[in-house]
Every structure is written in C-alpha cells, then in structure tokens.
Amino acid sequence: MAINYSVTPRKNPKNPQDPAKYYAQTQVTSEYSFDDLCSDLQAMCTLTEGDIKATTANMVHCISSALRNGRSVRMGELGLLRIVVSSTGAETKEAFTAANIRKPRIAFYAGNRLREAVAGLRFNQVEPRPQKGSENGQEDDGQV
Secondary structure, three states: OEEEEEEEEEOOOOOOOOOOEEEEEEOOOOOOOHHHHHHHHHHHOOOOHHHHHHHHHHHHHHHHHHHHOOOOEEOOOOEEEEEEOOEOOOOOOOOOOHHHEOOOEEEEEEOHHHHHHHHOOEEEEOOOOOOOOOHHHOOOOOOO
16 A cells, blocks of 8 residues: 655745745545544454443553653654753753743654654655645645
8 A cells, every 4th residue: 555645835934935845745545533443443452332431541641741751752663752842042041041941842752663653655746635724726836
C-alpha cells in the first residue's frame, strides 16, 4: 500500500515576496479512531474495551503528571515523549530569563518498531484536496 501525497505551493513566511515553492503534503485516507483502536485491542487480548479505555485515561493522567514534573516518558516500543521549548534570544546569558521561553510543546520520538514501519513506504501522487474556505474548491494563494 502506498501513502498518498499531493504537491502544494507554499510561500516562505519570512519572505512572503519570494515566489512560492512546491512541497509534498500527505493525504490521509481515513481516520483510525480511538474506538477502532480499543475494539482491535480487545480482539487481541483478554481486556474489555472498557478496560482499555479506562487504562488509557489513567495513562494520559500519569504521562501528563510526569511531563509537568520535567520527566521524559519512555513508552517501550512506542517511543519517547518529552517537553521541548523554543525561545527568543538574549544578548547575554544573564539577560536570558524564563520570559524568553515561548510555548512548550510535547515532542514524540518514535521507537524502533514504529520507525521500521515507515522505512520502506512507497508514495502515490494525487490531486490536492480543496482548501477550506476557498471558492469553488479552488486552491487559495498557496498559504497553508
């Protein structure tokens, strides 16, 4: 099975006057919902769908707590979660304060098994989907 992608123009946000360049954008074929996941997991083990949902809710609570406490969370073969930040620069180390830190994000680093799952992917080019808010389903000015 191949991953669908379309080619879309994007302008450089730092230099909007520059001409747009064309980039690949993956096209998701469908969504594998949380309920689908729980149903499939239930079929693979002795846990009920309710057990899986309760365990997942508790897992999210534990992960949130660990991240808020500055810990990384290793999820076995799934991967690693950790907090990362970006910041504005300061002229000197002494001038840098916590106010220079912009919004934190959660970074996910895939484990070996997930990285192997995407290692040999094939790709299939398709037409771009109409942009939301564009007239008659036509592409807008290339800004994504």
